[in-house]
Amino acid sequence: MASKNDNIEVSTVNVIEHGDSITEVVGMKSFMDTPEGNQLAEEYFSSCMLSHGGHSEDVDAAIEDGSFEGDGCVFLLTHST
Numbered sequence: 001m002a003s004k005n006d007n008i009e010v011s012t013v014n015v016i017e018h019g020d021s022i023t024e025v026v027g028m029k030s031f032m033d034t035p036e037g038n039q040l041a042e043e044y045f046s047s048c049m050l051s052h053g054g055h056s057e058d059v060d061a062a063i064e065d066g067s068f069e070g071d072g073c074v075f076l077l078t079h080s081t
Helices: 035-051 056-065
Strands: 012-018 025-032 067-070 073-080
Touching (some): 012 035, 025 035, 035 073, 056 067
Antiparallel strands (some): 012 073
């Protein structure tokens, strides 16, 4: 068991929603950085994109770019440790 002073690192895949300003974080959802977690994050990112004016034919490119700018918002797909 880790003590209070131990640093614990968790690798995640994050879908971050920004409002009109890149400094305005509206929400963030994180998934474990595993093949399954990556798939879930990409599916969630896609659903966010499609519900904010995106088109299904643009999903793969947006996932590859890691960003989508839609109706008054920006979604980012990021990895962190």
